[in-house]
Amino acid sequence: MNFGDKLKQIRTGKNWTQPQMAEVLQIEQSYLSKLENDKCLPSAEMFQSILQKLSISSAEFLADLDKSLLQSELKLIPEVATYLSQSRQSRISIIKTYLFVSALICLLGISAIFAAKREIFFSNYVYSYVSSGVILDGEPENVFQNYRQLSQMKLAAGILDLTQMNKEVYEFESKRIRPEIMETDRDLGNAFTRKTDKGYRNFVLNDTRARVSAVSSNRYLEFLGAMLLACGLLGFVIEWRLRKLHLA
Template identity: 35%
Template sequence: MMKFGERLKQLRLQQELTQPELAEKVGMEQSYLSKLENDKSIPSAEMFEAILSIFAISLDDFLSKLSPVGVNALKSIPAVHAWQFHRQQMQQGNRTKWLQRYAIACVIGLTCVLAGANQLVFDNIIYQYMSPGVVKPGESKEIFNNWRDRFVAKKMEYAFTHGGRDAELIKQQTHTELEMINRRDEYYMVSNTYRGDTYNISIAQQGSRTFHLLGSKDIRHIGNNALILLGILALLAGVFGYFSDWRSQQNLPH
């Protein structure tokens, strides 16, 4: 980025003009041109327009190569002042958008950190369930646990009415016990969600399975770690953005 004098000299050299030649074209004294190129003087509005015309360059092309200090030095020229005001309005609009993005990044970051730390999305407790086997259609959901109950009731009824023990009933119980042993097919499931002490799921064309809670265990869910890491990165991005904006504002000419 250059000051006005440096930019003027750069354009002159690009056109391969000497100071006397350029001074003649613009209609000024060579000594005055020398002062302009050395930033010891500021051109008038008419002289500035003449310089732009000689080099066939637009106001924006000329000023966009100048440093903020260089532009600020020319603000007494109405065209430069208007350009500077328009540029500042655009920059302020862009700055506002970026500040909004930094704010969103900070909010998202803080939300992710809090969500991860407080297990709002992923539970840090895992639950282990076990199903003893497949329950056939029409059977009690707890057939593997309560199949003996019906025989106990029948035994008590027989003993009350006939006395003694029913051999046939004992045979049926033994047969049922062997059947339940053969049908036993334990299936374990781990869940991040508490589904109650007991829950049942259907199995297509087979029946269903009843799962019983065996216990729970505290873990550190990887999802919570990822949320916290993501939140910290977003917070850092937002804070760094605000800091960069503050630094750039400090460097602006006043």
Template identity: 30%
Template sequence: MTLGEQFKQLRHELGLSQPELAELAGIEQSYLSKLENDKSVPSNEIFRSLLKAFNLELSQFLKRFDLNTCRGQLSRIPDIDNWLNRQQLQQGQRQRRYLYACSGLIVLAVTLFYAGFSTLLFSEVRYQYESQGVVLPGEPKDIFRSWSRLIAESGEEHRRLHLKKKIEMAQRKDVKYQLIREHLGPHFTEQVSGGIRVYQLDKQEQVPRFINALLQILAVLLFSAGIMGFVLERKLFKH
């Protein structure tokens, strides 16, 4: 619908005749007739007078138009041209923010996928440390392996002490394990009641973690959303 057709439509909606509308807007009836028949385009002041007569804001008036087809005619009125330029500028800003957001989703998706795939944030290696028992104060830390070397005597006395120590160490043996994600070196000590426990690295194993799979799934979803955003961009921001 053209500018003149909208003037005529609005006049009919208000139930006004051409003379009545012309009087409200402070213009000649003949000039209003030219406007309604698109034989003339109103000046900025007359356009404001017509809007006041219609009791409409500029934005309300322009909602009645397909701005993609009527922009050429409407832009000849300075108030409309300024409004359209502001809207175009704001839409351009919104479009840039939208594209930045889509790009950000893709970058975030790639980062999350790499983090999940490489187990960079959440290691899937688990270390098993073993302790043979409690090391008493004054004893060497490897007492459960080296106790036999501490018996210096030889002969029958050596065999008697060796057997006695062997029984003692067997009774003291209390194997415990710790499964941890952090590598603490070949061994570490832990203070316990009566002495310390020395934990030796026994083995390490690969144990999948759900969080890494979740990161990869989330990455695929975000990547898809980012790509879909670029696909829909032209439909969402029609010029």
């Protein structure tokens, strides 16, 4: 929209004739006619006077005018220069917001994909660990695996007879073997130990099974991450186009 078109739009919006508006602006009707027909442009003082007498802000008046007109023929008017500067800063702020939001969305997308791949929120497997009993201080770690062999070695060495060996094995199995099973969604390796009051337990990986619901959840999370990443990249493209269009 040209300057004259905007001035005429304001006049017709108020249902004024040219003489009536010329009287309000305290200018000649012929001069108003030239302004409305874009045969001349107002000086800085006249533009300021028009704004004051019409009780309209510079931003409201200039918002509909052609950008090329503002940047060429009207740019020397202080109100126009201020408006152009504020408009540019506003566009820069919007573009920065696009850039920040796009980067944040990309980061969320990458984080979601990483979380799905590493099973941070949903483990795809259940790990089952078993411990035969409490290993007392001073006993070897494999005492529960080799207690029969130890008794047989005592039998072979003549330390125990067969009855004593069987009794020792029976007492060990009845008093010491206390199996404990622990299931977790964390991979703790092939074995780990846990302290107890009298010693410690040695847990050994016994079984690993897939958790179907977790697999599905991680796939959805990975898909969501991919969508967020795509949206973030699209935001960067939009930001680049806006910067090229508005800040050229």
